Amino acid sequence: MDVSLEVFVTVVEKGNFTRAAEELRMTQPAVSQYIQALERTVGAKLLERTNKYVRLNQAGEIVFHHAKDILGMYTRMQTLVDDLLHRASGDLSISASYTFGEYVLPHLLAYMHEVYPLIRPRINIGNTTEVAEAILNHQADIGIVEGEYYHENLHIEAFAEDEMFVIVPNEERYAGRGEISLSELGKETWIVRESGSGTRRAAEHMFTSRHFQPDNKMEFGSTQLIKESVEAGLGVTLLSHWAVRKEISLGTLIMLKPDGEPVRRHFSLITQATPYHTKAAEIFLDLLRMNKAFPVSYV
Structure with missing residues (x-):
């Protein structure tokens, strides 16, 4: 070097x-x-x-x-050579978008630490655009994003399906319902994520594909802030069921199928377009593909 x-x-x-x-x-x-x-x-x-x-x-x-x-690149080369001689160990840099990074990834990290304790993950959370840029700039080994994404210089692979629902406050008008027509929510304030977010793209796709446009929108850059705002009665939103599991179990939020059908999208992994990865990265990719990120009770 x-x-x-x-x-x-x-x-x-x-x-x-x-x-x-x-x-x-x-x-x-x-x-x-x-x-x-x-x-x-x-x-x-x-x-x-x-x-x-x-x-x-x-x-x-x-x-x-x-x-x-x-x-x-030098560090990566040296790590690849070291991996030929030693068991899986070393640093693993992961960049993940918010839903997967904050609500699913911790389960995978706990599993990986138990089986491969010498791998040292380093995590950065950002929106889908930021995750892709981290991979392009060699700032992360593996990226995980929500929804569709394409870049000619990156390898992108869907590895799991995610379901998204309309999230509303626990109010009497929503109680006991499993679904809701979007037309009923036209006058509600819709709270959406910022541009560049996979969750934002999913919401906009739902609005367009189902010929629905809310009268009012608010843009927040945090899923946690959105959930707290919906709980407070500020509006409604579209989120992955992974992001609201605790709130649903506690009864502070209600999850409804929009027009009787959840919005489906994929979680996708992003890497450099190369066949060479460190042993730690290969193990992490295998765990993703086997859906080891998902607790059995929620698959």
Whole structure:
């Protein structure tokens, strides 16, 4: 590995030569020498330095972006080689969209930890667009999203079906009903997720495909906030049954089939379009495909 790239990235991320030296367990003069060597190699100054700060210049921005990719690919290569000689272990970076990441993924992680305790997962939660970008930028090994998604440079594979329902407050007018006509909810405020969210796309698809448009919408960036708002009587929403299991069991929310039929979509995994994955990633992908994420009582 090119040590000068690692030193450069650390200096930028720490914003300070002294802190970078401490992180790398080097002397500050050694750090400066590596930066100077890298600048000679690329033929340009990369950093603007004062006594108070270190900042990237335009050339530095280019080198920093590519250095992150190079270091990530080197780490991945080394891990693949190590996996040939050792049992499954090491870091596994997962980027998941909100419904799967917050309400389903914990079950899978608990199972994986029990069977493969040496795998160390690192989780980031974002909407579908953010998850895909994390895979494209080599910031995560595996992404998990809700609903349809396509990108020519990514491998995308549906691995499980999800069902979504209209979620309403526990009020007398909804009590004892298993379904509801969307036309009854035209005057209600519909609370939807932000653009880029798989849950938002599912709601918009339902509105369009069923020839229904609510008079009022509110856009919230948090599923938990949406649930609390529906409980408080602010409006209604469309959510996965995974997101409301606790509230349904406690009786604080009611789950209804829109026009007698739940909205169906898929959970899909996203990876780089390559046949090579770390052993930890291969194990996680196998568990996804076997639906090990789902507790038996809810499959």
